[in-house]
Amino acid sequence: MRQAREKANLFLIMKNQPIRTSVIGSYPFPSWLHFAGENLNQFGANDISEIKDDATTCAIQDQVNAGLDVITDGEQTRLDFNLSFYGHLKGIAMEPESPRKFGPPAHDQRGKHEIIGELSGANGLGAVEEFKRLKRLTPPGKTLKMSVPGPFTMSGRLIPDDRYPDRFAITEALLPIISKELEDLVSEGCEEICVDEPSMSCYGYKEDSDRFVDIFNRTVNSVHGKTRLCTHLCFGNFKGHAVGFRSYKPLFPSFMNLNVDEMHLEMANREYSELEIISEVAEKMDVAVGIIDVKSYFIEPVELLESKIRDCLKFVDAGKLVLAPDCGLSQTARWAAKLKLQNMCTAAQIVRETL
Numbered sequence: 001m002r003q004a005r006e007k008a009n010l011f012l013i014m015k016n017q018p019i020r021t022s023v024i025g026s027y028p029f030p031s032w033l034h035f036a037g038e039n040l041n042q043f044g045a046n047d048i049s050e051i052k053d054d055a056t057t058c059a060i061q062d063q064v065n066a067g068l069d070v071i072t073d074g075e076q077t078r079l080d081f082n083l084s085f086y087g088h089l090k091g092i093a094m095e096p097e098s099p100r101k102f103g104p105p106a107h108d109q110r111g112k113h114e115i116i117g118e119l120s121g122a123n124g125l126g127a128v129e130e131f132k133r134l135k136r137l138t139p140p141g142k143t144l145k146m147s148v149p150g151p152f153t154m155s156g157r158l159i160p161d162d163r164y165p166d167r168f169a170i171t172e173a174l175l176p177i178i179s180k181e182l183e184d185l186v187s188e189g190c191e192e193i194c195v196d197e198p199s200m201s202c203y204g205y206k207e208d209s210d211r212f213v214d215i216f217n218r219t220v221n222s223v224h225g226k227t228r229l230c231t232h233l234c235f236g237n238f239k240g241h242a243v244g245f246r247s248y249k250p251l252f253p254s255f256m257n258l259n260v261d262e263m264h265l266e267m268a269n270r271e272y273s274e275l276e277i278i279s280e281v282a283e284k285m286d287v288a289v290g291i292i293d294v295k296s297y298f299i300e301p302v303e304l305l306e307s308k309i310r311d312c313l314k315f316v317d318a319g320k321l322v323l324a325p326d327c328g329l330s331q332t333a334r335w336a337a338k339l340k341l342q343n344m345c346t347a348a349q350i351v352r353e354t355l
Helices: 002-015 031-038 045-066 083-088 127-137 151-155 167-187 198-203 209-220 277-281 302-313 334-352
Strands: 090-093 113-120 146-149 192-196 228-233 262-266 286-292 321-325
Touching: 031 045, 045 127, 045 334, 113 167, 127 146, 127 167, 146 167, 151 167, 151 198, 151 209, 167 192, 167 209, 192 209, 198 209, 198 228, 262 277, 262 321, 277 286, 286 302, 286 334, 302 321, 302 334, 321 334
Parallel strands: 146 192, 192 228, 228 262, 262 286, 286 321
Antiparallel strands: 090 113
């Protein structure tokens, strides 16, 4: 009964805010954080704690100033949306450097780690500490969201061995570790969690999409109904480059069975191809549409965003529509991210006032 009440309250909040504005999770690092990250040996423990707080405060304030309804910590204490999580795992040998350092930037510059023992994460993956910092530093009255990579996506940077002979075996080993992290976030009071599985959408065209749904639902089973669950489907954004076959068609209708309250689809950098699919999604859950292209330095004018929001409203009611960037903003320069978010929130407010 309590879970049903809590979920009803979450949906009530959503209905009271039509055309909700959100982000996926990551946000650009301040310029000085890049320098600090490359010179951590020059800082003391208290210095590093201060750096973490200051960087997170910058990300929060940029989002608050833009007018976002949902705030994240910008993943300011992670190397990437998922790469830092490997440092919390036992049973792997961290690769010290990129396997390819020269030539065009691409996904193969992120190396893979060797498995040397049983995979475990007894001390968690760090997301709870990040959420505590977010709560402490965010002004009252904002909805707070954490993003956690799912087990299939996490498995992609680990090399199979005799104990875990393929990617799906590694996924199964990671699944309970991710589930425990979600449970700990809920226990800490996290009201919105994005379980980020971009690898599922990147490789869904050639893998069993029903198998992906089963993996995802087992991952979130223990927290389903206890927090607002989101998932982000995209086709890759490492250094501003896609990696997957950029069509949602192979993923549906299977992905309609994902146990989430909100599904996010990147649309802007695909010229709103397959926009009509949001009508189908909205029959079962809220739909977050990526209307900001994080791979482009074209700053979408407010008028353009207004028109795109109205296009979305042809397929979904305002109470079930969420607006967001296509993907995380970590690969976008901060000056551009600020302007893009500000215009997105302004356009959303203009359209809300006409409803």
